[in-house]
Amino acid sequence: MSTIAEAFRLASSEGRCALLSYVMGGDPDPESFLQYASAVSANSDILEVGIPFSDPIADGPTIQAASVRALTAAAGVRGVIEACSSLSERLPVVIMCYYNTVHRMGEREFVSQISAAGVSGLIVPDLPFEEGNALFRACRSAGIDGILLASPATRPVRAREIASRTRGFLYVVSRYGVTGEREELSSQVAQLVSSYREISSLPIAVGFGIATPEHVRAVASAGADGVVVGSAIVSRIGRRDRPEEVSSFVAGLRTAARKSATL
């Protein structure tokens, strides 16, 4: 069983939706990043680490700003990957990056680097599966889960294709749009989860726009196996809250991820 599958299984056995927390690698600077990432990891089931990119088209203002901070602090691709080594000893780490980052290093070299850093999964938000065959093959040989996203715009035939190709879990995007906090959670979430449940045997994690314990509770009660929180954590790091404060915010999210029905 992959470390990601194991993390979902464990959360489920504790009656929780798994909490996948996103942080931007090297944000706000490579040194502080490790403190924040450790603090976040302490209360998360899976850690998603972004690699900063100059032109993040799938991201809203919060994560764009994190990219700028990290790049300004000279966070390099190899540095971010290396920083994952110490984190991956504690919990499964998933790298999230744009395709040009992988392409520039070369797919095989990139996979071998993240594999050496103990990374468990890879998400490339601008890489539809048609263009990702070779990369995902390389991931499989290295024992890394190539995680695919499905969106509310994805049509049924394609949704089945994505569900059959994704590894580790299926990442369901909660709404049209880029990453970022929203006041309201999309009302479609429960329906999305149940329609993907029918076609996927893997855990389903919901992300994009999930910012508060209330949102997390809603996703958990919609029947999801995992919930991804990004911008709400990243904005706290951006305004330099103390790592303990960020950690306790994340702890609150994890508490909210308990499935009340099973209590």
Added chain:
Amino acid sequence: MTKGWFGEFGGRYVPETLVGVLEELEVAYRRLRKDREFRSKLNYYNRYFGGRPTPLYFARRLTEAAGGARIYLKREDLVHGGAHKFNNVMGQALMASMMGKRRIIAETGAGQHGVATAIAGAALGLQTEIYMGRKDTERQRLNLIRMELLGASVHAVDSGSRTLKDAINEALRDWVTNATDTYYLLGSAVGPHPYPEIVRDFQSIIGREIAKQSAAAEGRPPDLIVACVGGGSNAIGAFHPFLRNRSVALLGAQAGGLGIETGKHSAPLIAGTAGVLHGSRSRILQDDDGQILETSSISAGLDYPSVGPEHAYLQQSGRARYTAVTDAQAMEAFRLLSRLEGIIPALESSHAVFAAMEEAGHMPRDAVIVVNLSGRGDKDVETAASYMGLKF
């Protein structure tokens, strides 16, 4: 070739939400391009609204100054709106309208694509929103005002380098958010499949007219066609109908900025490497980590770190050549064309004029060059005056 690919360039590198929309666009395009009503509407707008066909004009005094081949100008500067952008915009805006989309969005660099989009949006009654880098709203103020006068709303983009690249990022983010009711009217032969193909096809009217007009004027196709290449839509439009006729040489002029050796330029075909930006694999300007580099050019329309994937392919296959023209050289051509021919060219097009004059000097006097004069220079007069140190 595989669908959506030009050799190893092209593809569709987009967030999952856009995959379905791009498929819908592709299906609509395949249907509409053969649809009689669509074709007759587009012909109508091209002729009576856009002013097509544009003349192929013999530049007598420019030819004398260059001292070699006969130089003709394909007068895209005379198209409604002041640039070739209209050709693509009218086609795509009609598509949007016939697809039932009520809102169109577009990015713009120099503002020519934004103006053309605002024009088409007004003519067809579509809600029009334009993304433009803050830096470009400042250096192309005239076009900013034109867009607003035409009823479009312009969003100044403050992220990144605040130029065309960032305007595209923002337009893509808008599209991901509003994909159901919004049509993204991409302005150059870049982006994910099927945009490079759609934009090329609508712009190919330039090359088809050149073929007819050159036959009428010279009894044969030109020996060389020269066009400037930022994203590369005017160039691919001029080149494409001639790809199979190998007796016609093709030359693209990229923005050399302050000089390739200074690193301050916008010439990915000259100094770039393979990479993926804005949905397609092409040649891009990037560092060792794949971060996109800041570009530089006196012309906002060429200030872009990638290039249409078909150009990357034409370069690799050897069918077209590409060269870099610096800011200073483009300004020299700008001044010459204004003084010798009474035509103030866009700074973008001035790059092509310079490259053509260089070539003409090395070609026999009976050789024929066509320069695609992609736009007029009204928008650039302040930049040019300040560059030349003119005071009024």
